[in-house]
Amino acid sequence: MTQNILIIGAGIIGSALAFRLGQSGCTVTMLDPSGTGGTASSASFGWVNASYEKSKPYYLLRRHAMEAWTRVMLDLPNLPYHQNGTLYADFYGVPLEKLHSEHGRWGYPFEWITHDQIAALEPKLARIPNRALFCGIEAQVLPNIAACVFREQAHNTTYIKTSAAHLLTKGDTIIGANTPVGKIHSDITILAAGSHSQTIAATAEVSIPLDKPVGLLIHTKPTKQLITHTILTDNLHMQQRKDGSITAGGDFGGSSIKNNPKSGSCELFSRLRDTIKSNELEYSHHTLGLRPTPLDGMPIVGSPKRGLYIAVMHSGATLAPGIAELVTTEITTGHRDALLNIFHPDRFVS
Numbered sequence: 644m645t646q647n648i649l650i651i652g653a654g655i656i657g658s659a660l661a662f663r664l665g666q667s668g669c670t671v672t673m674l675d676p677s678g679t680g681g682t683a684s685s686a687s688f689g690w691v692n693a694s695y696e697k698s699k700p701y702y703l704l705r706r707h708a709m710e711a712w713t714r715v716m717l718d719l720p721n722l723p724y725h726q727n728g729t730l731y732a733d734f735y736g737v738p739l740e741k742l743h744s745e746h747g748r749w750g751y752p753f754e755w756i757t758h759d760q761i762a763a764l765e766p767k768l769a770r771i772p773n774r775a776l777f778c779g780i781e782a783q784v785l786p787n788i789a790a791c792v793f794r795e796q797a798h799n800t801t802y803i804k805t806s807a808a809h810l811l812t813k814g815d816t817i818i819g820a821n822t823p824v825g826k827i828h829s830d831i832t833i834l835a836a837g838s839h840s841q842t843i844a845a846t847a848e849v850s851i852p853l854d855k856p857v858g859l860l861i862h863t864k865p866t867k868q869l870i871t872h873t874i875l876t877d878n879l880h881m882q883q884r885k886d887g888s889i890t891a892g893g894d895f896g897g898s899s900i901k902n903n904p905k906s907g908s909c910e911l912f913s914r915l916r917d918t919i920k921s922n923e924l925e926y927s928h929h930t931l932g933l934r935p936t937p938l939d940g941m942p943i944v945g946s947p948k949r950g951l952y953i954a955v956m957h958s959g960a961t962l963a964p965g966i967a968e969l970v971t972t973e974i975t976t977g978h979r980d981a982l983l984n985i986f987h988p989d990r991f992v993s
């Protein structure tokens with residue numbers, strides 16, 4: 644039977660879900676007042692990786708998602724996804740040996756590269772370490788642009804530029820959402836509104852424990868090709884986009900640098916100039932975004948109540964196409980993949 648799905652939020656998570664659910668024959672309505680491809684998604688570094696997970700189940704989910712990116716690229720080759728690989732010159736003080744041994748034992752394709760190999764890969768690096776880690780399967784994506792591609796290419800999907808005010812309930816079941824353009828009914832409502840999901844879920848007395856640390860990135864003006872890979876050092880992560888601009892950040896969690904974005908941006912740009920040998924780097928602007936981060940750091944994916952499904956997470960740039968595949972299978976067949984087991988929202992219910 645065709646299912647009517649309502650998706651609240653058209654960032655990279657909601658839009659990737661619309662694409663896979665529409666493809667599987669569901670009738671999808673997607674709500675978002677902004678139309679820009681998401682809030683966090685528009686402020687994201689967009690590094691696709693599985694290298695920072697201490698928990699193996701989360702590592703496996705991310706590996707699945709990385710493979711899902713290559714699958715969805717076959718359907719949508721115009722997605723702004725580029726498998727450029729990552730050079731780990733350092734990793735914010737995490738010993739590279741530890742990273743290599745922990746992830747290597749899980750089968751992550753890290754390889755050690757020598758001083759000369761690093762210099763050949765990234766000749767503009769100002770300080771070439773004696774050795775570094777390289778991972779060729781990591782990638783970069785522009786999550787907000789990808790969200791727009793997913794949304795525009797989604798079959799059986801109607802996009803309405805409006806917001807969900809609150810969830811509609813009938814007994815114990817969620818039956819849709821109330822919006823400024825009226826009530827929208829659905830068999831299943833998926834909450835994919837990033838940092839805003841908490842407030843919307845609360846209208847049906849569902850709790851989503853979220854932290855929302857601020858992330859600061861700086862962007863240079865487009866320049867000729869200076870770096871090829873995503874590069875990590877002890878105090879910076881950076882990548883050069885297709886348009887020639889370089890995006891750089893100073894942490895992955897939300898540090899004091901964001902408390903004063905102006906001085907934080909100056910500091911980041913100064914680090915960038917110390918890291919890349921070029922007279923052509925010119926500062927353009929900075930962006931700030933809230934990272935939708937569940938309190939235990941892991942994605943929230945599952946149904947806490949009949950008729951309601953939650954898909955809220957950090958690392959959505961990495962996870963979106965993988966989550967879209969797994970959630971589509973669960974919703975259309977009733978089979979919940981074991982990969983999702985520990986990410987159910989019920990883990991927060993005491």
Ligand SMILES: Cc1cc2nc3c(=O)[nH]c(=O)nc-3n(C[C@H](O)[C@H](O)[C@H](O)COP(=O)(O)OP(=O)(O)OC[C@H]3O[C@@H](n4cnc5c(N)ncnc54)[C@H](O)[C@@H]3O)c2cc1C
Nearest residue numbers: 652654655656681683684687690807837858932958959961
């Ligand atoms: C600085 C920064 C760097 C990051 N770097 C990385 C990285 O390198 N790699 C990685 O994998 N992840 C990274 N992330 C995380 C990643 O970007 C997010 O996990 C992802 O973008 C979340 O997507 P989303 O669709 O859930 O949320 P969003 O992109 O925030 O989209 C949610 C949408 O919901 C809409 N909405 C809100 N309220 C309502 C409502 N009431 N009704 C309807 N719609 C509503 C909003 O308008 C918005 O468009 C980073 C995030 C930040 C901020």
